[in-house]
Amino acid sequence: MKQYISRRVGYSLLSLFLLSLTIFFFVRVTGDPAALLVEPGASQADIDAIHHQFGLDRPLWVQYAIFMSSLLHGDLGQSFYYRMPVMGLYLSRLPNSLILAVVAMGLSLLIGIPSGILAAVRVGRFWDSVGKVFALLGLSLPSFWVGLVLILVFSVYLGWLPSSGAGTPLHLIMPAFALGWYFAAAHMRLTRSSMLDVLGSEYVKLARIKGLPQSLVIAKHAFKNALIPVLTLAGINLVIMVNVAVVVETVFAWPGIGRLLYEGIAFRDFPVVQGVVIMGGAMIVTVNLLIDILYAVIDPRIRLER
Amino acid sequence: MSTQAETIVLPARFRWRRVSLRLGDFPLIPTLILVGVALVAIFANVLAPHNPEIGSLAARFRPPFWQTGGNTRYLLGTDQLGRDVLSRLIFGARVSMVVGFTAVIFAGVIGTTLGIVSGYLGGWVDQVIMRLTDTWLALPALTFAIFLAAIVGPSMWNIVIILGITYWTRYARVIRGEVLSLKEREFVRLAVVAGCSKWTIMWRHILPNVINSAIVLGSLMLGVVIITEATLSFLGVGVPPPQPAWGLMLSDGKQGLMVGRWWLTVFPGCCIMLMVLSANLIGDWLRVKFDPQLRQL
Numbered sequence: 001m002k003q004y005i006s007r008r009v010g011y012s013l014l015s016l017f018l019l020s021l022t023i024f025f026f027v028r029v030t031g032d033p034a035a036l037l038v039e040p041g042a043s044q045a046d047i048d049a050i051h052h053q054f055g056l057d058r059p060l061w062v063q064y065a066i067f068m069s070s071l072l073h074g075d076l077g078q079s080f081y082y083r084m085p086v087m088g089l090y091l092s093r094l095p096n097s098l099i100l101a102v103v104a105m106g107l108s109l110l111i112g113i114p115s116g117i118l119a120a121v122r123v124g125r126f127w128d129s130v131g132k133v134f135a136l137l138g139l140s141l142p143s144f145w146v147g148l149v150l151i152l153v154f155s156v157y158l159g160w161l162p163s164s165g166a167g168t169p170l171h172l173i174m175p176a177f178a179l180g181w182y183f184a185a186a187h188m189r190l191t192r193s194s195m196l197d198v199l200g201s202e203y204v205k206l207a208r209i210k211g212l213p214q215s216l217v218i219a220k221h222a223f224k225n226a227l228i229p230v231l232t233l234a235g236i237n238l239v240i241m242v243n244v245a246v247v248v249e250t251v252f253a254w255p256g257i258g259r260l261l262y263e264g265i266a267f268r269d270f271p272v273v274q275g276v277v278i279m280g281g282a283m284i285v286t287v288n289l290l291i292d293i294l295y296a297v298i299d300p301r302i303r304l305e306r
Numbered sequence: 307m308s309t310q311a312e313t314i315v316l317p318a319r320f321r322w323r324r325v326s327l328r329l330g331d332f333p334l335i336p337t338l339i340l341v342g343v344a345l346v347a348i349f350a351n352v353l354a355p356h357n358p359e360i361g362s363l364a365a366r367f368r369p370p371f372w373q374t375g376g377n378t379r380y381l382l383g384t385d386q387l388g389r390d391v392l393s394r395l396i397f398g399a400r401v402s403m404v405v406g407f408t409a410v411i412f413a414g415v416i417g418t419t420l421g422i423v424s425g426y427l428g429g430w431v432d433q434v435i436m437r438l439t440d441t442w443l444a445l446p447a448l449t450f451a452i453f454l455a456a457i458v459g460p461s462m463w464n465i466v467i468i469l470g471i472t473y474w475t476r477y478a479r480v481i482r483g484e485v486l487s488l489k490e491r492e493f494v495r496l497a498v499v500a501g502c503s504k505w506t507i508m509w510r511h512i513l514p515n516v517i518n519s520a521i522v523l524g525s526l527m528l529g530v531v532i533i534t535e536a537t538l539s540f541l542g543v544g545v546p547p548p549q550p551a552w553g554l555m556l557s558d559g560k561q562g563l564m565v566g567r568w569w570l571t572v573f574p575g576c577c578i579m580l581m582v583l584s585a586n587l588i589g590d591w592l593r594v595k596f597d598p599q600l601r602q603l
Contacts, residue, residue: 018441027457140583142533144540145556145575152568163564243446247537251560261449265456265543277453280446288444
């Protein structure tokens with residue numbers, strides 16, 4: 001177990017290292033990073049000052065060392081637009097993003113799991129087809145367009161819901177749905193296939209042979225086991241949600257990390273853009289590590305395999 | 307993730323029963339849509355009634371022809387610069403098609419090459435490539451693409467490159483897995499005995515055997531790539547204005563939404579949806595048809 005965890009942690013650290021290297025490399029290979037780091041309209045003297053301040057006139061490996069050491073100190077640079085550290089900005093927006101992601105996730109599970117079970121129990125029948133269409137649409141519709149259409153219908157024509165901003169639970173409904181549909185589709189598909197696997201297994205057959213009613217077989221025997229992969233996926237998806245919410249947050253002017261990223265692009269605020277990517281990658285690596293370890297704790301077969 | 311028979315097209319089951327008897331479960335309608343969009347993209351110059359990039363300011367915000375205030379000169383209305391929406395949609399098809407296909411092929415070439423090299427050579431090469439793939443998978447794809455686009459600046463070909471280097475990982479993973487089993491097969495061993503070089507084996511013996519999977523994956527990736535392109539354009543780091551890209555049109559149309567200028571939002575979105583839906587249906591069908599091993603994806 002110890003060996004397994006240390007190997008996993010090692011891999012994660014390696015991933016984080018490669019991640020920082022990738023970002024460092026791309027910024028420098030595509031041009032002069034000073035041009036990205038100064039405010040638009042800066043003079044040559046300013047650019048030279050930036051060169052010196054960030055050590056861009058020093059050898060590459062020294063630059064990387066500086067970059068890494070500030071990262072390890074939690075320093076993601078200074079935002080031009082807000083005139084404050086990117087880390088502070090990020091952390092101040094994170095709660096909003098998490099609220100949106102948690103609500104969207106709840107919605108997607110609330111839709112995805114029951115409809116997936118229904119589809120699996122009624123395989124090939126009417127509800128299965130309805131579920132398929134729902135899933136296909138969810139996977140094919142761009143979330144920002146869903147958001148725009150929702151605004152058009154519920155804010156412009158019906159006037160039921162506020163079109164943008166945050167503050168009340170009403171503000172959450174449309175963004176959560178626009179963000180959650182895609183994930184509801186993914187969760188539905190996985191629940192369905194996982195449920196089908198479980199329903200075909202020996203112990204479910206045994207439960208049926210024992211003469212248990214269908215509802216009891218599904219609720220007590222099949223459901224719980226079918227849920228494991230879905231909940232794992234949901235755990236990873238929660239982090240992914242925070243990171244893909246950029247368009248939905250832009251459409252609904254939701255003050256989360258995605259909106260921060262959009263502002264970073266719009267105001268040419270490069271440290272913000274870079275900071276959001278680094279933090280996103282770090283979050284995903286960390287959650288993957290946690291899930292791997294959790295799996296190993298639950299399932300001894302995993303920690304023994306190489 | 308999904309099981310067999312994921313390809314059902316609902317209308318096809320009811321309306322096209324006679325046709326589908328002969329074609330099996332071939333996704334006829336999606337194919338027609340995709341071919342249609344391709345033809346529209348090719349013949350955009352001929353089909354578009356107006357110049358997509360130049361409008362007349364006198365004719366701003368005309369609604370579609372069936373609404374009051376619209377006329378048949380601008381069938382689907384005009385935008386904030388008086389440009390014809392229909393013409394922009396038609397030329398937008400060209401952008402989506404070109405970006406979608408070239409990006410998928412570009413990602414496929416990177417991913418397949420790395421997958422084959424990694425799987426066949428094994429050892430430290432395999433370790434390095436797979437670590438790299440894992441790292442890439444840990445990157446939030448959309449955010450990473452935005453980050454790259456923000457560095458290199460907006461242009462259509464930059465987007466193709468960015469999408470390529472964002473989405474190659476899936477190919478690399480799947481192809482490597484296949485190569486691992488292929489390289490134990492007789493024909494590869496015979497090629498080794500016959501004295502073929504490693505590169506010859508990879509190029510002439512392994513590649514033809516994995517190309518099917520690469521194509522299936524590519525068709526599944528097409529939808530993802532088109533949506534990402536639209537997203538990047540929507541956020542202003544994709545195809546630069548005044549080029550007519552669907553995502554860009556949505557971004558422009560967003561402003562008019564609150565005053566009810568629905569045609570600027572609904573039409574481009576429908577185009578994206580139709581194209582992605584078709585690509586997904588065809589991809590699913592190909593997956594089930596050609597490659598049972600990929601059914602678990």
